[in-house]
Amino acid sequence: MNTFSRTLTIVRKLAPRVLKYRDIRNRIIEGKEVSETELEREARLFTDALISLGPTFIKFGQVLSVRADVLPDSYLRELQRLQDEVPPAPFEEVKTYAEEAGVELTDKVIAAASLGQVHIGYFQGQIVAVKVNRPRVEEILRTDIKIMKRLLPFLRLIFDSSFVESIKIVVDLFSKRIFDELDYTKEAFYHDKIQEELKDFNVKIPKIVKATKKVLIMEYLPGYKITSDEALRNNDRRALAWRVFKVFMVPLFEEKYFHADPHPGNISVDENGSLILYDFGMVGSIDPETRIKLVRLYLSLSRGDAIMVVNVLDQLGAIQPFANRDVLVKGFDLMIRQAKGEVEQIELEDFNRLASQAFYKFPLRLPEKLALYLRMSGVLEGTCKMIDPDFDFVQNTVRLMQEERLARLALIDELSDYFRTANNAIKASMLRKGEPSRKRSKKWIGSLIIAISLPLYFFTNDAYLAILVSILGLSITLSLP
Structure with missing residues (x-):
């Protein structure tokens, strides 16, 4: 691939969108009105430009779709349509990889993604599902990422430093992790881990037949798409949405790994009502401490506790060091009350909108460890509402927390924070202060009287007298210079 001509193509297609976005961002930050129509139109043009630039930028757009600290809602x-609206590569260009793995590929495409696509195939006489890399995708990725890094410094001439630093972090993480997704042996690893975590659920996961770096051969396990008429007609909608919700949320809160891409195309249901999960290329992991903080954050938002929201965000590393915490508390309190309106609980869409506004307008930074969760929860909420329009993400999350006793752990963690804060305050009050004067302190008189109270008690056996003497000594200590 010619780097120079590719650079010109990227600049030609993205420069108009980038400059327009700079104008939109500046107006939003300055508090000026930007119509939703204008935002939607520009967002659509930006997404179309990414699609036209191929797999690297489609995947990068998918990463940006969860970065509320970079882009508005x-x-x-x-950008969410980059999950579904990806055209497949020509059959003749991908079948070579399949033949090298010993599988006969058909031209029937089941699914197409930014880095690969899934076909029906035959392996050792059996029908299978075959996931195969897009042609020359690794070469394209390496060239495009090199160009992206070269162009990155020029953004400093256009955007504020906060935006540039956020984009730099996104590009760095993207360039480090993207090549792992090309290696289907790693997807097979995560497939097996999540299959083990879900062994007690009524869930089917296609077995791995063979995995190479470029080809993944799996058991062909067809079913009805979870949002299809057949699936919804044969199952109770409310119960089905709850089952889907639990399959994705329980591993998030209790296991090491969680499936991070719960869009309807990755979930089916068979004729017996069993769920079927596909595609383990996007898997996340949250450490136990972050998991508890996440529950605390969610509960704090639910009860409208802006102070605790800011406190937990600070502990998660989501607040810039220079940020004024008091201003953040006021901002969150205002947005929470706006989102609640007249109702008691906030829908997840309002939560996500709240988070987007906060990360975009305030000096916050979206921790990488939470970015995938925020994306997963938003997609899951949308999927569950397509199954059951009355599905309430907040109520079901509270229900899940109660069933799994997660709220109790979050409460213990919050009480520990209170204890540490009080303990530190007490310790700080015990520190000696610098003496403003060289005059000898007379506080020793009160200390001597307090010391006398102890032997006085032993000789007289009069506790009241000893306590009165101690109080006298304490009063003298506090009153003397």
């Missing part, structure tokens, strides 16, 4: 919503 309208852009995030539009």
Whole structure:
């Protein structure tokens, strides 16, 4: 691939969108009105430009779709279509990889993604599902990432430093992790881990037949798409949405790994009502401490506790060091009350909108360890509402927390924070202060009287007298210079 011509193509297609976004961002930050129509139109043009630039930028757009600290909500919503609207590569260009793995590929495409696509095939006489890399995808990725890094410094001439630093972090993480997704032996690893975690659920996961770096051969396990008429007609909608919700949320809160891509195309249901999960290329992991903080954050938002929201965000590393915490508390309190309106609980869509506004307008930074969760929860909420329009993400999350006793652990962690804060305050009060004067302190008189109270008690056996003497000594200590 010619680097120079590719650079010109990227600049030609993205420069108009980048410059327009700079204008939109500046107006939002300055508090000026930007119409939703304008935002949606620009977001659509930006997404179309990414699609036209191929697999690297499609995948990068998918990463940006969860970065509420970089883009406003309208852009995030539009970028979600990069999960589904990806045209497959020509059959003749991908079948070579399959033949090298010993599988006969058909031209029937089940699914197409940014880095690969899934076909029906035959392996050792049996029908299988075959996931195969897009042609020359690794070469394309390496060239495009090199160009992205070269162009990155020029953004400093256009955007504020906060935005540039956020984009730099996204590009660095993207360039480090993207090549792992090309290696289907790693996807097979995560497949097996999640299959073990879900062994007690009524869930089917296609067995891995063979995995190479470029080809993944799996058991062909067809079913009805979870949002299809057949699936919804044969199952109770409310119960089905709850089952889907639990399959993705329980591993998040209790296990090491969680499936991070719960869009309807990755979930089916068979004729017996069993769920079927596909595609383990996007898997996340949250450490136990972050998991508890996440539950605390969610509960704090639910009860409208802006102070605790800011406190937990600080502990998660989501607040810039220079940020004024008091201003953040006021901002969160205002947005929470706006989101609640007249109702008692906030829908997840309002939570996500709240988070987008906060990360975009305030000096916050979205921790990488939470970015995948925020994306997963938003997609899961949308999927569950397509199954059951009355599905309430907040109520079901509270229900799950109660069933799994997660709220109790979060409460213990919060009480520990209170204890540490009080303990530190007491210790700080015990520190000696610098003496403003060289005059000898007379506080020793009170200390001597307090010391006398102890032997006085032993000789007289009069506790009241000893306590009165101690109080006298304490009063003298506090009153003397």
